[in-house]
Amino acid sequence: MKALKYILASAVCMLVSTACSGSKKNEANVNEPVQEEAQTNAVTTDGKTLVVFFSHAGDNYSVGDIKVGNTKIVADYISELTGADQFEIKTNKYDGMAYKPLCDLAKKEQANGELPAFEGGIDIDAYETIFIGGPVWWGTYPQVMFTFFSKYDLNGKTLIPFTTHEGSGLGNCVKDVKKAYPKANVTGEFSMYGHDVRSGKATVEKWLKGLGYGK
Numbered sequence: 001m002k003a004l005k006y007i008l009a010s011a012v013c014m015l016v017s018t019a020c021s022g023s024k025k026n027e028a029n030v031n032e033p034v035q036e037e038a039q040t041n042a043v044t045t046d047g048k049t050l051v052v053f054f055s056h057a058g059d060n061y062s063v064g065d066i067k068v069g070n071t072k073i074v075a076d077y078i079s080e081l082t083g084a085d086q087f088e089i090k091t092n093k094y095d096g097m098a099y100k101p102l103c104d105l106a107k108k109e110q111a112n113g114e115l116p117a118f119e120g121g122i123d124i125d126a127y128e129t130i131f132i133g134g135p136v137w138w139g140t141y142p143q144v145m146f147t148f149f150s151k152y153d154l155n156g157k158t159l160i161p162f163t164t165h166e167g168s169g170l171g172n173c174v175k176d177v178k179k180a181y182p183k184a185n186v187t188g189e190f191s192m193y194g195h196d197v198r199s200g201k202a203t204v205e206k207w208l209k210g211l212g213y214g215k
């Protein structure tokens with residue numbers, strides 16, 4: 001199963017890469033094989049909860065030029081349905097970039113292990129359960145999220161990774177969160193196609209109910 005997922009993720013990266021390289025853009029449903037992934041392991045829902053996320057508004061694959069990023073829409077559903085606070089990992093580094101140059105830049109950042117700066121900060125000690133969300137960029141979270149991981153110690157907390165994507169599902173995100181925080185309880189992960197989020201509130205709600213929220 002893991003091998004199959006890896007092959008699918010790689011295939012998607014190639015599709016995204018083909019789109020990035022300016023060849024004929026693939027239609028959204030070419031990525032059909034990866035279904036929504038949701039773990040329904042119940043979590044303790046009574047501590048203070050935070051959603052930490054990064055999301056890129058602007059020109060993107062499949063959805064075009066969007067005013068609100070796909071992952072932000074999911075983060076907003078989570079806050080609305082659970083009462084969780086939010087910390088948005090924000091950088092102006094990618095503002096106004098077209099999709100292809102952004103793909104090239106993100107690939108370079110990942111290859112070089114760059115850690116782009118983000119704005120502001122958060123009192124993380126106040127939170128016991130943290131949803132961690134972002135788009136999949138080249139198979140895992142964008143590098144700016146790794147900047148966040150390098151600055152905040154989330155060991156000992158319950159961490160719930162989620163992604164939006166166009167075929168990679170969770171990609172390597174869960175593995176990378178576990179690697180960043182080996183002593184955290186990483187559980188309950190969820191992924192959703194970016195082009196589905198605007199009509200996908202019920203799907204998010206079902207996932208959250210499976211975790212024990214809103215019962």
Ligand SMILES: Cc1cc2nc3c(=O)[nH]c(=O)nc-3n(C[C@H](O)[C@H](O)[C@H](O)COP(=O)(O)O)c2cc1C
Pocket residue numbers: 012013016054055056057060061068069070071072099102103104106134135136137138139140164165166167168169193194195
């Ligand atoms: C730089 C870049 C790289 C991407 N790489 C992948 C990828 O490897 N796999 C995938 O399924 N989707 C990939 N995508 C698509 C995004 O994951 C998807 O559109 C996501 O929903 C965007 O979320 P956002 O609007 O919150 O940023 C990529 C998009 C960009 C801009």
